Amino acid sequence: MVRGIVLVYSVGFLIGTYTHTQGIIDHGWLAFPVPLPVGLYWDALTFLDPLTVLLLWRRPRLGLGVATAIMVSDVSVNTAVYRAGYLGPSVPHMVPLSLFDQALFGLFVVVTAPLVWHLLPPIRRRST
Template identity: 70%
Template sequence: MRIILLVYTICLLVGTYTHARGLVHKGFLAYPVPLAIGLYWDALTVLDPLAAVLLWWRPKAGLWLTLAIMVSDISVNTAVYLAGYFGPPVPHMVPLTLFDQALFGLFVLVTAPLVYKDLPLMNDQTA
């Protein structure tokens, strides 16, 4: 299960890098999207690494936060794509970044119940 947590952590840190890079290069609320979406994307600069830390410090809280991030981020990004904020959507095509994110989200959704079930054992081993 620690390998799964490590995969979660690495992917969350990739997300952190992506959002931090956007803030550094383009600034706060730099994208042509509704304010709530811009705030959400900028907040992921803090939420992604927080989830990564919590996965190891408070695993259940980290797991719930990771699930919430992935479900909400994929939903928001899909809506932004379909709404055409960055250009018209291409029929039968999904942007590579959304596809990658969806694969990670699916991995989290499939493995989270297994990880959650195993967390009490993991905590007993580290105590």
């Protein structure tokens, strides 16, 4: 079960890697017209998303924390960007499909991360 959930996380974060890489290819670094901190954050995700996948498989507890933090912050930032109208006018009571998909994935991560954490084998301490 843990491997299956981590596999779903991995696919989601690799899709994020693709999305942010494509954004840089299409619009360059520090995507205009969003504020500089948003552009920096989105560009950083190009590297943080694949790092998260690596951590999920090599250091799963650390990876779970990073994955959760990224999803909470990314959904929040993207929602704020959409609502502010930086990428075009927002439509009342409507959510773009890409933001909806991302929010569902984020919800999946936030809801399942505690379960995965508890199902992981205990951390073995090195004896000195």
